[in-house]
Amino acid sequence: xxxxxxxxxxxxxxxxLYSRRPHITADNHFSGENVMSFMGENGFGMTCTCRRDRFxxxxxxxxxxxxxxxxxxxxRVARFEQPIFAVNRVQAKDDKKPYTRxxxxxxxxxxxxxxxxxxxxxxxxxxxxxxxxxxxxxxxWATEQNEGRAxxxxxxxxxxxxxxxxxxxxxxxxxxxxxxxxxxxxMSMGVIAAFDMYLECSEGLLDAxxxxxxxxxxxxxxxxxxxxxxxxxxxxxxxxxxxxxKFRRTTQMHKMRRKGSKDFSAEEFPETGVTLAxxxxxxxxxxxxxEHTQKHFDTIIKKSNAGPCEVCGLSTYWMCMTCGKHxxxxxxxxxxxxxxxxxxxxxxxxxxxxxxxxxxxxxxxENGKKKKNDDIRREMESWKPATEAAMERxxxxxxxxxxxxxxxxxATTSGSTCNT
Numbered sequence: 269x270x271x272x273x274x275x276x277x278x279x280x281x282x283x284x285l286y287s288r289r290p291h292i293t294a295d296n297h298f299s300g301e302n303v304m305s306f307m308g309e310n311g312f313g314m315t316c317t318c319r320r321d322r323f324x325x326x327x328x329x330x331x332x333x334x335x336x337x338x339x340x341x342x343x344r345v346a347r348f349e350q351p352i353f354a355v356n357r358v359q360a361k362d363d364k365k366p367y368t369r370x371x372x373x374x375x376x377x378x379x380x381x382x383x384x385x386x387x388x389x390x391x392x393x394x395x396x397x398x399x400x401x402x403x404x405x406x407x408x409w410a411t412e413q414n415e416g417r418a419x420x421x422x423x424x425x426x427x428x429x430x431x432x433x434x435x436x437x438x439x440x441x442x443x444x445x446x447x448x449x450x451x452x453x454x455m456s457m458g459v460i461a462a463f464d465m466y467l468e469c470s471e472g473l474l475d476a477x478x479x480x481x482x483x484x485x486x487x488x489x490x491x492x493x494x495x496x497x498x499x500x501x502x503x504x505x506x507x508x509x510x511x512x513x514k515f516r517r518t519t520q521m522h523k524m525r526r527k528g529s530k531d532f533s534a535e536e537f538p539e540t541g542v543t544l545a546x547x548x549x550x551x552x553x554x555x556x557x558x559e560h561t562q563k564h565f566d567t568i569i570k571k572s573n574a575g576p577c578e579v580c581g582l583s584t585y586w587m588c589m590t591c592g593k594h595x596x597x598x599x600x601x602x603x604x605x606x607x608x609x610x611x612x613x614x615x616x617x618x619x620x621x622x623x624x625x626x627x628x629x630x631x632x633x634e635n636g637k638k639k640k641n642d643d644i645r646r647e648m649e650s651w652k653p654a655t656e657a658a659m660e661r662x663x664x665x666x667x668x669x670x671x672x673x674x675x676x677x678x679a680t681t682s683g684s685t686c687n688t
Contacts, residue, residue: 272510289313291387293423296322304385308358308367313386315420323381324371327354331373331381351414353391372416382416391415433460437492463491508671541629542619544669553591555613564590564613565606568597578621579608580653588612593623616663620654 270277291313300322307314320333331352352373360366372382372391396413399406437456441448466486472479486494504515512518555561567589574583575594584596588609596608611617619628626633631647633639639647654662 291315291423293420293427295424295427299383304369304383305358308369308385309364311365311367311386313384315382315384315387315416315423317420318371318381318383322383324354324356324369324383327371330354331371333381351391351393351416353416370416372414382420384416384419387419388415430457430460433463433488436488459492459495462495463488466491506667506671541624542666542669544672546628547615547618547666547669550618553613554615554618556615561610561613564588565609568595568609576622577608578612578623579617581622581651593621611659616666617654617659618666620659620662622648622651625651 269280289311292307292315294314294316296317296319299316299318301324304314320328320335323331323333354371356369358367358369367386370382370384370388370391372384372388391414393412393414395410396418397408397410399408401407434453434456437459439452439456439459441452443449468474469478470480470485504512504517505521507513507518555564565588568586569589570585571587571594572585574585575587576582577584577596578593580596582596584594586597586609587594591612593612595612596604597606598604599607612621618624625631626644626647631651
């Protein structure tokens with residue numbers, strides 16, 4: 269299988285998902301002799317409504333096949349003690365499997381009949397209770413039912429639910445370009461599949477860390493709004509998805525600033541020394557959420573001894589006790605929004621601080637051993653605070669590393685997962 273993101277080919281192991289061939293439920297568009305024979309010969313099961321022009325030969329006159337008016341009272345009073353049915357057992361031949369064909373009437377609800385193959389073990393008439401309301405307002409009634417009709421309705425309601433959800437997506441606009449309609453329909457189905465994946469992940473059975481309490485899970489309408497916000501905020505220049513490099517937003521950029529699908533490493537940017545490995549190892553220092561930032565800021569205290577700021581290099585008494593590094597909170601006793609403190613704890617600044625110059629870039633080490641203090645002081649004389657342009661350039665490089673990590677993880681997942 270070829271990965272469309274990185275262009276590599278992967279061998280996907282075959283994993284058996286079912287102990288036997290599955291059963292399929294469909295509407296009358298898929299009914300007919302050819303379809304039923306093909307499903308049966310290959311060991312599948314199928315239940316579908318039968319079109320009035322696709323009855324098995326010789327059976328049409330035994331079933332209610334005339335189109336009737338829905339308000340005709342005769343359809344309401346017509347009842348059968350047992351449902352009308354027909355069975356045809358086909359023996360195995362050559363490499364084709366044996367199968368059983370069935371035809372079942374839809375009882376008194378109209379000129380609809382159910383065709384099936386390998387789908388029923390028995391067929392009887394029974395009454396199915398229905399309830400609506402609650403407490404004093406609760407009332408009940410009964411509908412006639414049989415196994416064929418029950419199998420169809422119990423499975424096909426999923427398609428009806430999806431149609432309803434597709435309508436609720438509101439993914440529609442008027443256009444003379446006819447191909448927009450199937451594209452929008454497919455996009456709506458993708459939204460529904462994504463919502464189903466969200467619910468499955470929220471249950472916590474795949475990963476306990478993804479568990480979300482049922483009362484806190486998003487509804488379908490909330491999920492659609494969140495998707496819309498993410499879509500409007502996403503910039504194709506991030507180049508996280510296949511096809512982003514074709515957007516005008518990306519092609520109008522200078523080639524040196526495009527991320528593309530190329531792998532970036534410290535060898536191409538020797539002035540940083542940042543790699544995916546040491547970037548991930550700096551997790552304790554890097555703050556992603558406000559709660560994590562608050563934990564660090566709660567430990568920033570004023571020390572009696574001053575030290576050079578990790579970001580700007582100026583002398584300061586403030587130190588983050590969690591990281592054990594000096595950093596400015598003020599600029600000449602004026603509040604500047606704790607810019608240095610925020611930058612030091614930011615992922616995009618990793619590799620530009622004073623300590624990073626020694627540890628990440630490796631200036632404080634030689635042959636795997638830490639240099640002497642005098643040598644380290646001499647090395648630090650060549651360190652200079654990063655300019656705004658340098659920080660912007662470095663932030664783009666960090667974004668490239670993260671994008672590379674996402675691509676590698678996606679490639680690993682696609683290479684180890686069986687697509688069916």
